[in-house]
Amino acid sequence: MANETPADVEHRPMPRLFIIRHGETEWSLNGRHTGRSDIPLTANGVHVIESKADSIVGPGKLIEPANIERIFCSPRQRAQKTFELLFAHHRDEIAECSTGEPTLQITEDVREWDYGKFEGLKPKEILAIQPGWQIWRDGCPGGESVEEMTARIDKVIANVQSIHERYLKDGVGKRDIIVFSHGHHSRVFISRWMQFTPALGTHFNVEPGGVALLTYNHRNLSEPALGGLNLFAY
Numbered sequence: 001m002a003n004e005t006p007a008d009v010e011h012r013p014m015p016r017l018f019i020i021r022h023g024e025t026e027w028s029l030n031g032r033h034t035g036r037s038d039i040p041l042t043a044n045g046v047h048v049i050e051s052k053a054d055s056i057v058g059p060g061k062l063i064e065p066a067n068i069e070r071i072f073c074s075p076r077q078r079a080q081k082t083f084e085l086l087f088a089h090h091r092d093e094i095a096e097c098s099t100g101e102p103t104l105q106i107t108e109d110v111r112e113w114d115y116g117k118f119e120g121l122k123p124k125e126i127l128a129i130q131p132g133w134q135i136w137r138d139g140c141p142g143g144e145s146v147e148e149m150t151a152r153i154d155k156v157i158a159n160v161q162s163i164h165e166r167y168l169k170d171g172v173g174k175r176d177i178i179v180f181s182h183g184h185h186s187r188v189f190i191s192r193w194m195q196f197t198p199a200l201g202t203h204f205n206v207e208p209g210g211v212a213l214l215t216y217n218h219r220n221l222s223e224p225a226l227g228g229l230n231l232f233a234y
Helices: 006-010 026-030 043-056 077-086 123-129 146-170 183-193 198-203
Strands: 016-021 068-073 104-106 176-181 211-216 224-231
Touching: 016 077, 016 183, 043 077, 068 077, 068 146, 077 176, 146 176, 146 183, 146 198, 176 183, 183 198, 183 211, 183 224
Parallel strands: 016 176, 068 104, 068 176
Antiparallel strands: 016 211, 211 224
8 A cells, every 4th residue: 555664564454264154054953964955044043143143243343344355155045144144234334345346245166065966965874875985085976076175165265365465465455354154165164274185174163153263373374374263153
């Protein structure tokens, strides 16, 4: 930005990324793999998200609307409804990003893993079909392989980090980005953000309605870090 000093850049708040898993659904309750199926939130899922919205979003809260540059949301209704409930009182504040485009982008880039022929099945049902199956190693026949899932997430991460770089180095835009997504997607995303293999995503617990905070160490965009996991989860 014009007339900025090195001190201005040094003291600019670090950019952040929030990953928010959608709220409770019937299939998340009973353990069914829910990819492209458009399952709604349960009544309890709606209630829980509504009840904690004011604790998460607002002035002085973890997520401040004034700091949001972009929101990427899965097209599935469970993700969109979670966004709508959390931002019910703040839509006008997040209408546009710094480029004049809508802040909210509904995109398949952040949808859940495509489970292919395993869609709607419970783990024990999948293992009866394919003994020894591990999604982190084997992917999903008829759906996405591990490599395809990784490439899709890496593309989003590259976009997020380019937006963060413009903010931190050039003062363009705002510091925060949010992704509204799903369980497996969030776990792979966190793993890839920290430059781990996708399989290490199995170690990250991402509950319905939980918030993960991804940021950077030492004010260095080359040191992506996990700042918080399962914040405000059920």
